[in-house]
Amino acid sequence: MRPDFAKRRKKLKNLLEKKGIDAVLTSNHEDIYYYTGYTGLREDRIFMIFPVEGEPKLIVTPLENEAEIKYGNVVFMDEIKDFLEEVKPFKTLGYDEKYISVILFRELEKLSIKLEPVGKILEIPRMIKDSYEISQLKSAIGVTKKVFDKLGSELAGKSEKDMADQVGIEFRKHGVTEAFESIISSGIQSAFVHHKPNEKTIKRGEHVLVDIGCRFGMYCSDITRIFGRLDRRGRKICEDVREIHDMIIDNIRSGVRYEDIEALQKRLFERKGYKVFHNFGHGVGLSVHDPVSNILNVNEVLTVEPGIYIKNVGGFRIEDMVLVKKGKAEVLSESIKVD
Amino acid sequence: MRPDFAKRRKKLKNLLEKKGIDAVLTSNHEDIYYYTGYTGLREDRIFMIFPVEGEPKLIVTPLENEAEIKYGNVVFMDEIKDFLEEVKPFKTLGYDEKYISVILFRELEKLSIKLEPVGKILEIPRMIKDSYEISQLKSAIGVTKKVFDKLGSELAGKSEKDMADQVGIEFRKHGVTEAFESIISSGIQSAFVHHKPNEKTIKRGEHVLVDIGCRFGMYCSDITRIFGRLDRRGRKICEDVREIHDMIIDNIRSGVRYEDIEALQKRLFERKGYKVFHNFGHGVGLSVHDPVSNILNVNEVLTVEPGIYIKNVGGFRIEDMVLVKKGKAEVLSESIKVD
Numbered sequence: 093m094r095p096d097f098a099k100r101r102k103k104l105k106n107l108l109e110k111k112g113i114d115a116v117l118t119s120n121h122e123d124i125y126y127y128t129g130y131t132g133l134r135e136d137r138i139f140m141i142f143p144v145e146g147e148p149k150l151i152v153t154p155l156e157n158e159a160e161i162k163y164g165n166v167v168f169m170d171e172i173k174d175f176l177e178e179v180k181p182f183k184t185l186g187y188d189e190k191y192i193s194v195i196l197f198r199e200l201e202k203l204s205i206k207l208e209p210v211g212k213i214l215e216i217p218r219m220i221k222d223s224y225e226i227s228q229l230k231s232a233i234g235v236t237k238k239v240f241d242k243l244g245s246e247l248a249g250k251s252e253k254d255m256a257d258q259v260g261i262e263f264r265k266h267g268v269t270e271a272f273e274s275i276i277s278s279g280i281q282s283a284f285v286h287h288k289p290n291e292k293t294i295k296r297g298e299h300v301l302v303d304i305g306c307r308f309g310m311y312c313s314d315i316t317r318i319f320g321r322l323d324r325r326g327r328k329i330c331e332d333v334r335e336i337h338d339m340i341i342d343n344i345r346s347g348v349r350y351e352d353i354e355a356l357q358k359r360l361f362e363r364k365g366y367k368v369f370h371n372f373g374h375g376v377g378l379s380v381h382d383p384v385s386n387i388l389n390v391n392e393v394l395t396v397e398p399g400i401y402i403k404n405v406g407g408f409r410i411e412d413m414v415l416v417k418k419g420k421a422e423v424l425s426e427s428i429k430v431d
Numbered sequence: 432m433r434p435d436f437a438k439r440r441k442k443l444k445n446l447l448e449k450k451g452i453d454a455v456l457t458s459n460h461e462d463i464y465y466y467t468g469y470t471g472l473r474e475d476r477i478f479m480i481f482p483v484e485g486e487p488k489l490i491v492t493p494l495e496n497e498a499e500i501k502y503g504n505v506v507f508m509d510e511i512k513d514f515l516e517e518v519k520p521f522k523t524l525g526y527d528e529k530y531i532s533v534i535l536f537r538e539l540e541k542l543s544i545k546l547e548p549v550g551k552i553l554e555i556p557r558m559i560k561d562s563y564e565i566s567q568l569k570s571a572i573g574v575t576k577k578v579f580d581k582l583g584s585e586l587a588g589k590s591e592k593d594m595a596d597q598v599g600i601e602f603r604k605h606g607v608t609e610a611f612e613s614i615i616s617s618g619i620q621s622a623f624v625h626h627k628p629n630e631k632t633i634k635r636g637e638h639v640l641v642d643i644g645c646r647f648g649m650y651c652s653d654i655t656r657i658f659g660r661l662d663r664r665g666r667k668i669c670e671d672v673r674e675i676h677d678m679i680i681d682n683i684r685s686g687v688r689y690e691d692i693e694a695l696q697k698r699l700f701e702r703k704g705y706k707v708f709h710n711f712g713h714g715v716g717l718s719v720h721d722p723v724s725n726i727l728n729v730n731e732v733l734t735v736e737p738g739i740y741i742k743n744v745g746g747f748r749i750e751d752m753v754l755v756k757k758g759k760a761e762v763l764s765e766s767i768k769v770d
Contacts, residue, residue: 133625134612135719155709157622157740189533194526194548197533209533253606260603264596273473284497286472370494380474402498 095224097129103217108144108210115143116210117179117200118188122378123214124150125419130163130299132156141178145261151175172199179205186210206280215383225311225377226415229393230424232308233413235266236315237428239304247319248296252276252289255302256316263306270313272380275303278320282407285399297321301341301407305380310382314395316411317430328410329400336360336398337410344414344421346390348370359396366400376413392416393424433642434563440481442556447483447525447549447667454482455549456518456539457527461717462491462553464649469494469502471541481518490514510539518544525549554722559730564650564716565754568732569763570645572752574605575654576767578643586658587635591615591628594641602645606740610651611719614642617659621746623739624708636660640746644719651719656748657768668739669748675737676749679711683753683760685729696737705739712736715752731755 104127108116117139118124125131126142128148132138138159139151150166158360168176175196179185182205187197189209200207221229231352239262246249247255256274263270277287279298294300299322305314322330336357343356357372373395375382384394394416399409410426441464447455456478457463463479464470467487471477477498478490493496498505508514514535518524521544526536528548539546560568578601586594595613602609616626618637633639638661644653661669662766673698682695696711712734714721723733733755738748751767753760 097613131627133614133627136625155624157618157708158626161623187533189537192533194528194531194533194536198528256607257603260608261600264599264603267592267596269599275472281497284500285494286475287497288470288472369496 093128093224093227095222097127100217101127101148104142104214105144107123107213107216108142111208111210112172112215113144113184113186113208113210113213114182115141115179116186116188116214117141118191119193120188120191120214122310123218125189126218128163130159131310132159132287139175143182149178151178172196176200176203179203184208186213188214199375200345203352204213205373212383218377219375219383219385221377221393222391224390226393228309228311228414229313229377232271232306232311232313233315233343233425233428234266235263235306236304236313237423239263239306240302240317240428240430241313243302243319247278247296247300249293251286251291251293252278252281252300253280253291256289259302259304263335266306268308271305271307271314275301275316276368277301277407280404280406283403283405285401285403285407294320297323299326299406299408301409303409303411310378312376312378312382313425314376314400314411315381315413315425316397316409317428318408318410319430326406326408329402329405330410332364332366333398333400333408333410336364337396337412340396340398341412341421341423344388344394344396344416346388346416348388350384350386350388361398361400369399369401370372370397373411378409383422388416390416390418432563432566434468434561435713439556440466440487443481443553444483446552446555447481450515450525450547450549450552452483452498452523452525452547452549452552453521454480454518455525455527456480456565457530458532459527459530459553460560461649462527462557465557465717467502469498469621470649471498473699474769478514482521483723488517490517494697503545508715515539515542518542523542523547525552527553551722557687557716559715559728560716560732560754561730565730565732567650568652568716568752571607571645571650571652572654572764572767574602574607574645575643575652575764577605578602578645579641579654579656579767579769582641586617586633586639587637588632590630591617591620591626591639592630594633594639595628596643600642603654607645607647609642610653614640614655616640617744619743619745622740622742622744624740624746633659636662638665638745638747640748642748642750649717651717651721652752652764653715653719653750654752654764654767655736655738655748656767657747657749658769665745665747668741669749670740671703671705672737672747672749675703676751677733678734679737680751680753680760680762683727683733683735683755685727685755685757687727689723689727700737700739708738708740709736712750723745725757729756
């Protein structure tokens with residue numbers, strides 16, 4: 093099964109034509125892969141021009157001398173002026189305002205072409221996942237389950253960083269890499285939403301929040317579970333999180349507004365006397381934080397991750413990945429269980 | 432041993448005052464760490480304002496609720512307008528043109544303040560490494576040596592990707608992460624300078640180019656070695672690369688111009704009938720590609736990495752990290768040997 097890249101470009105072309113844009117320039121690896129199938133080293137600076145008429149052109153440095161074989165329609169740039177030559181012919185150039193650097197943007201401004209930010213347009217076709225993408229996402233979740241299963245219940249004595257290293261090793265054993273820096277936070281440190289794992293040793297009786305994900309091929313997983321023993325208060329908070337999590341999922345289906353689910357989360361939290369720290373969830377796909385529609389469509393994939401954080405007590409978050417359907421959403425990560 | 436962050440900020444302040452800049456805005460994690468010691472999760476969007484007068488201010492989203500404890504002088508931003516409030520008081524704002532997004536830049540342009548790109552000024556203090564940094568870089572090289580030692584001489588039958596996974600696992604076993612996506616290229620695929628490891632199996636009699644590095648604490652290593660058996664032609668090319676590599680290192684000392692070493696590499700390559708594909712080397716430190724001075728100073732750390740690439744034959748690169756001294760440069764990675 094190979095994605096239909098031409099079909100994806102067709103969708104993009106239709107969106108661009110409506111806006112009167114002649115070509116789009118991006119350096120976002122995920123969009124370049126999505127529309128053409130080209131992948132390079134993650135750190136390399138690569139650019140793609142998508143003209144409304146004709147084939148996309150890849151622009152790389154001479155270090156990417158494999159690109160001609162892997163892709164074909166390639167221009168090698170030595171300096172920024174080689175690059176500018178390529179965009180000059182267009183009257184209205186769309187650019188990806190999230191990924192193009194200010195250095196390049198200021199050079200583009202000097203050309204006599206009209207510039208339009210189109211980051212949000214590039215995202216639209218990516219929102220609804222095709223069958224290839226759903227299968228890749230399921231594979232990413234499958235590997236993540238194996239890693240969760242390996243973490244075991246005996247965590248006392250390890251440091252958060254030891255666990256993060258273990259997660260990294262287990263993912264690599266399955267031939268995949270971490271999609272993001274793991275959040276592993278124990279005891280009261282788990283009250284910090286984006287805690288960076290540190291040398292703190294996990295004590296007996298402490299709970300551990302584990303928020304991890306991998307990149308399988310090009311597709312990401314993003315799952316959170318709570319490990320370890322909970323005291324009575326912790327158990328109560330976890331039950332509340334679980335209840336809110338389940339009620340959010342019960343309300344996800346095609347045709348529902350994202351902001352209505354956000355409002356639902358807020359009501360559920362406040363009814364129980366908790367403060368909302370973050371959104372209920374986000375899209376997930378080629379990037380860990382993928383775009384999501386205002387009104388959900390069948391075959392969008394989202395995380396649902398309500399979290400309760402109480403200073404000097406701890407943080408409790410449960411995160412699953414769900415597939416939007418006409419009826420009840422399918423919880424793709426349902427089989428990931430922690431004792 | 433803890434770096435003297437205040438001393439680093441003093442250097443930056445002097446540079447900014449000379450240019451008439453009141454404050455600098457950056458979202459580069461490495462600069463933020465370098466000048467303050469603050470580290471967050473790698474993927475998080477964080478900002479720092481360095482005013483010429485007063486303490487640097489960290490700007491984060493509410494998800495970074497640990498920042499107050501880890502750093503102190505923190506502003507939480509919900510929306511871009513909260514952020515703009517913080518920079519408004521300055522007459523002339525320096526911004527990091529490599530790291531600030533175009534979205535933010537266009538908002539800054541709407542304010543009645545003067546904007547100056549200062550990415551290159553932020554880099555200047557980072558060029559010369561202090562004793563803490565040199566010790567961290569040596570530790571990063573030490574771990575990289577252990578990983579090279581583990582790769583073994585029997586590579587036939589493994590795929591390039593298997594080897595990349597093995598490198599990732601070995602680094603994590605030592606509590607460090609890869610500083611960049613490993614380049615592991617075998618046989619004729621090694622002629623592609625920035626080859627992404629793939630499923631190709633390494634055959635008996637093929638050589639393998641291994642370009643890897645780790646991040647130890649915050650500091651990076653970047654080393655390349657050639658593994659495997661070479662035929663007569665391969666041996667000859669490797670001898671040529673080695674000779675050029677050694678002659679470049681012989682010419683590195685404080686007071687020498689970077690571009691003169693570049694010109695030397697070009698002469699050495701052309702004399703032997705080879706084409707130059709890339710620079711002789713780059714700075715290395717908090718980032719894999721760290722800034723380097725036009726005229727080298729004592730205690731700059733550079734890579735030296737001449738590479739010869741011949742289509743349908745292969746690529747041969749040797750990369751070491753060297754410490755600039757008054758006399759002959761010290762090859763920090765000298766002990767990394769491959770049979």
